[in-house]
Amino acid sequence: ELWLPEDVPAAAPAGFLQQLPSYQSALRRRAGGSREQRAGAQGAAGLRAAEPRGPEQHGGEPAARPAREQPLSIAEKRRLRDCQQADIKYLSGWKQWKRTSSKSFKKVLNEAKEFSSYLELWRRDIHSIEGKFGTGIQSYFSFLRFLVLLNFIIFLLMFSFVTLPSIISKYGIFNSSVAKILPKNIEPHCTVYKPSGNEGLVYFYTYLKDLLSGTGFLEVTSLFYGYYTIDAAWLSAMRYNLPLAYLLATFAYLALSLIWIIKRSVDGFKQNLVHGEDQFQSYCNKVFAGWDFCITDPNAARLKHRSLLYELQTDLEEERLKQKIADRTMKEKLHIYSLRICINIIVFAVLSGCFYSIYRATAFSQENSNDVSDTNFQPNLLVQYLPSIVITLANFIAPLIFSFLIRLEDYSPAFEIRLTLMRCVFVRLANIGVLLFSLWSHISGCATDKCKACGYNYELYPCWESEVGQEMYKLTIFDFIIILAVTLFLDFPRKLLVTHCSCKPVQWCGLREFGISDNVLEIVYGQTICWIGTFFSPLLPAIVTIKYFIIFYIKKISLMHTCKTAARPLRASSSNFFFLVVLLIGLVLAFIPLGISIAHISSSKACGPFRSFNTSWAVVPDTVSGFPAGLQQVLHGIASEAFAVPFFMVICLVMFYFIALAGAHKRVVEQLREQLVMESRDKLFLIRKITEAQRH
Amino acid sequence: MGGSASLLPREALSEFQELTFLSKQEILLAYKRFSALLPKEERVAVCSARVPKSQILTLPELRANPFQHRICHVFSTSEDGDDSMSFEDFLDMLSVFSDSATSDIKSHYAFRIFDFDDDGTLDRKDLEKLVNCLTGQGEESRLSNAEMEQLIRNILEESDIDKDGTINLSEFQHVISRSPDFASSFKIVL
Numbered sequence: 001e002l003w004l005p006e007d008v009p010a011a012a013p014a015g016f017l018q019q020l021p022s023y024q025s026a027l028r029r030r031a032g033g034s035r036e037q038r039a040g041a042q043g044a045a046g047l048r049a050a051e052p053r054g055p056e057q058h059g060g061e062p063a064a065r066p067a068r069e070q071p072l073s074i075a076e077k078r079r080l081r082d083c084q085q086a087d088i089k090y091l092s093g094w095k096q097w098k099r100t101s102s103k104s105f106k107k108v109l110n111e112a113k114e115f116s117s118y119l120e121l122w123r124r125d126i127h128s129i130e131g132k133f134g135t136g137i138q139s140y141f142s143f144l145r146f147l148v149l150l151n152f153i154i155f156l157l158m159f160s161f162v163t164l165p166s167i168i169s170k171y172g173i174f175n176s177s178v179a180k181i182l183p184k185n186i187e188p189h190c191t192v193y194k195p196s197g198n199e200g201l202v203y204f205y206t207y208l209k210d211l212l213s214g215t216g217f218l219e220v221t222s223l224f225y226g227y228y229t230i231d232a233a234w235l236s237a238m239r240y241n242l243p244l245a246y247l248l249a250t251f252a253y254l255a256l257s258l259i260w261i262i263k264r265s266v267d268g269f270k271q272n273l274v275h276g277e278d279q280f281q282s283y284c285n286k287v288f289a290g291w292d293f294c295i296t297d298p299n300a301a302r303l304k305h306r307s308l309l310y311e312l313q314t315d316l317e318e319e320r321l322k323q324k325i326a327d328r329t330m331k332e333k334l335h336i337y338s339l340r341i342c343i344n345i346i347v348f349a350v351l352s353g354c355f356y357s358i359y360r361a362t363a364f365s366q367e368n369s370n371d372v373s374d375t376n377f378q379p380n381l382l383v384q385y386l387p388s389i390v391i392t393l394a395n396f397i398a399p400l401i402f403s404f405l406i407r408l409e410d411y412s413p414a415f416e417i418r419l420t421l422m423r424c425v426f427v428r429l430a431n432i433g434v435l436l437f438s439l440w441s442h443i444s445g446c447a448t449d450k451c452k453a454c455g456y457n458y459e460l461y462p463c464w465e466s467e468v469g470q471e472m473y474k475l476t477i478f479d480f481i482i483i484l485a486v487t488l489f490l491d492f493p494r495k496l497l498v499t500h501c502s503c504k505p506v507q508w509c510g511l512r513e514f515g516i517s518d519n520v521l522e523i524v525y526g527q528t529i530c531w532i533g534t535f536f537s538p539l540l541p542a543i544v545t546i547k548y549f550i551i552f553y554i555k556k557i558s559l560m561h562t563c564k565t566a567a568r569p570l571r572a573s574s575s576n577f578f579f580l581v582v583l584l585i586g587l588v589l590a591f592i593p594l595g596i597s598i599a600h601i602s603s604s605k606a607c608g609p610f611r612s613f614n615t616s617w618a619v620v621p622d623t624v625s626g627f628p629a630g631l632q633q634v635l636h637g638i639a640s641e642a643f644a645v646p647f648f649m650v651i652c653l654v655m656f657y658f659i660a661l662a663g664a665h666k667r668v669v670e671q672l673r674e675q676l677v678m679e680s681r682d683k684l685f686l687i688r689k690i691t692e693a694q695r696h
Numbered sequence: 697m698g699g700s701a702s703l704l705p706r707e708a709l710s711e712f713q714e715l716t717f718l719s720k721q722e723i724l725l726a727y728k729r730f731s732a733l734l735p736k737e738e739r740v741a742v743c744s745a746r747v748p749k750s751q752i753l754t755l756p757e758l759r760a761n762p763f764q765h766r767i768c769h770v771f772s773t774s775e776d777g778d779d780s781m782s783f784e785d786f787l788d789m790l791s792v793f794s795d796s797a798t799s800d801i802k803s804h805y806a807f808r809i810f811d812f813d814d815d816g817t818l819d820r821k822d823l824e825k826l827v828n829c830l831t832g833q834g835e836e837s838r839l840s841n842a843e844m845e846q847l848i849r850n851i852l853e854e855s856d857i858d859k860d861g862t863i864n865l866s867e868f869q870h871v872i873s874r875s876p877d878f879a880s881s882f883k884i885v886l
Contacts, residue, residue, distance in 0.1 A: 074716070293881060680858035
């Protein structure tokens with residue numbers, strides 16, 4: 001039962017309620033020029049006196065908050081600041097100095113922030129997109145900008161620690177030199193590697209083919225792993241351990257990506273989850289933060305009104321649906337669950353079909369590309385690109401099948417969207433995994449004893465890391481070509497058709513929708529390939545940076561001219577969270593193949609910096625054994641069980657403590673909420689009693 | 697711009713930097729846009745001129761905004777009640793809507809903008825008007841009565857902590873602090 005204010009007679013309570021301390025403090029905070037305050041019962045004189053002293057609530061201590069953080073008009077803030085400055089005279093010398101130094105520090109910080117906002121890439125483009133399409137689509141472009149920066153930083157990392165020292169030492173600049181130590185205890189047949197660098201006269205199209213597939217003249221450049229066949233380097237008399245640097249740079253870029261993504265997702269998600277409600281689906285969020293104040297285009301405003309109406313209606317309907325779902329009979333539930341199991345089996349079958357076709361395509365491509373001679377240009381290129389083509393087809397067909405199947409499963413609309421998205425994410429990322437798995441089974445597939453001595457298939461893949469690098473390179477290039485081709489050859493003709501042909505079916509088809517989730521999955525797929533491929537091809541991040549740079553402009557033009565916005569776009573905050581979660585899944589999925597390559601598969605003995613080691617990881621124990629004895633003992637101790645088990649137990653204890661603390665806080669919050677409700681009821685009850693007493 | 701336009705004096709510029717959340721560039725841009733709204737004769741004394749509401753609403757940033765009238769009303773310090781804005785009011789508005797304003801300030805002013813009857817609380821009528829602003833101004837773009845009831849009931853359930861049927865400032869600030877979209881949507885940049 002609710003003690004509504006209307007229950008209480010009108011005249012008296014208005015006066016009472018306006019004299020309450022809580023109401024007065026709200027007015028004080030609003031101390032602007034509103035007329036109602038002058039009419040308030042006894043508040044006026046006390047109010048004006050309270051105004052300049054309002055912020056000073058703790059004895060003589062002046063306000064800690066600077067003037068600009070007060071919700072007042074500029075004239076009042078000026079008065080407040082003058083008061084604060086007058087009060088400074090009464091402070092001790094130390095506090096005065098603290099005040100002035102913190103002020104000048106803040107000024108310097110502001111100047112630095114202003115300067116750095118100039119350096120922000122694409123600020124004006126993103127601002128105009130925001131004005132025309134709202135914050136949901138703008139978050140996609142901000143995400144793209146973040147990836148461009150991330151890839152650029154990764155490129156700088158790999159270039160400065162791996163490529164630059166190699167080039168310096170190979171060309172002998174600054175008196176540097178290079179040493180190639182032939183590995184001992186290795187069969188000589190494993191170390192044979194002769195990449196054909198296109199000597200002599202060749203046809204022009206060979207260069208084009210090499211550019212597209214990473215073979216030929218590209219294979220011997222610093223783009224691929226095979227170039228870094230350096231066992232020791234001296235940069236003007238200082239020894240540079242290139243194998244260790246290569247491995248550590250790999251770990252560094254993975255760690256950097258992980259930390260940066262987590263930092264970004266925490267920044268945008270500063271919520272206290274005491275209540276555990278779904279923050280993105282809350283009605284308050286949709287109503288109070290529903291309108292994008294940055295929209296400047298009346299068309300966009302109309303679209304936004306429509307999408308808000310649609311969203312609110314759908315959510316209200318979904319709530320009514322939940323009631324219906326709870327009322328299902330046993331028979332209906334059985335029917336629904338068995339249907340869902342069937343559909344999940346179909347989904348599983350579709351996924352297996354995709355994986356199997358990718359496996360076969362990779363096997364076919366590997367078998368045939370090593371046999372065909374250079375005279376057959378087109379078939380050879382097609383065979384080389386077969387895995388990429390099959391993956392792209394699978395990435396295109398599978399989501400269509402999933403979005404058809406999900407309708408039969410009878411979930412609530414919000415859950416439908418999420419489940420379809422999760423399935424699409426899984427398909428895209430698992431496809432890469434299957435490709436790599438298929439490659440590895442070929443590389444480590446050993447029949448003869450000679451092969452087993454090397455640890456990998458030395459005949460077909462003398463330098464297998466370069467092969468993997470080439471596959472990743474081909475995937476990147478093909479992905480870029482597809483995005484370009486779809487925009488040029490599908491979107492623009494469609495727009496021309498829709499504007500000039502007015503027959504019914506064409507108009508019903510309409511323009512393509514700018515699907516945020518599809519576009520995001522596309523670029524996360526490209527980024528996962530980059531993360532996996534950078535170990536095998538250190539300059540790949542530079543190519544991906546340029547690729548995403550161009551894709552920004554392609555997508556922007558496509559959005560402005562050929563697409564229409566979806567009826568129900570994702571909200572900005574849930575978009576940001578979703579993008580970063582998918583990116584994180586991609587990064588974690590990239591750890592697995594890299595971990596297996598580095599630690600499990602024998603490194604190639606014919607090329608690369610890890611020739612003299614069993615696996616790429618082996619360079620780390622090797623370096624550690626060169627440390628002084630004390631440090632070695634400490635490191636061995638940290639890696640041993642005697643340290644790990646107590647450490648794990650301490651972490652568990654800390655975690656249990658925080659869980660208990662959170663539970664206790666939750667209980668306290670619930671109690672306080674109940675108390676607030678009771679206080680409010682008490683207040684209204686007392687007012688009622690007082691007015692009744694007044695009447696007698 | 698022509699010779700009739702005056703420049704913002706430097707002390708005024710640094711004072712505004714100190715009293716608002718705007719950067720120097722933003723203040724100068726605001727000055728330029730505000731002068732453009734004034735008739736030519738008044739452009740010499742920009743800081744003391746007042747622009748009528750109809751002129752302010754021609755700005756592209758406010759033109760398409762369903763809360764345009766409320767915004768002018770809340771930020772105007774006009775004694776006559778005609779919601780005209782001076783340059784300082786304009787800067788105040790841009791400061792609250794800027795990127796660097798604290799979430800406290802934003803939620804405080806959002807509360808005042810959404811409080812259509814200016815009584816210090818958001819009651820059912822305020823919420824109804826708010827939802828109608830969001831969904832559009834036509835008859836066919838409004839929620840039905842039953843849907844509106846359901847929506848307002850849900851909103852009050854989520855945000856009304858003391859269950860008195862209205863949302864006061866603290867409850868509003870509390871629910872906004874847990875709203876992930878607010879910071880990015882409550883923003884106007886010239």
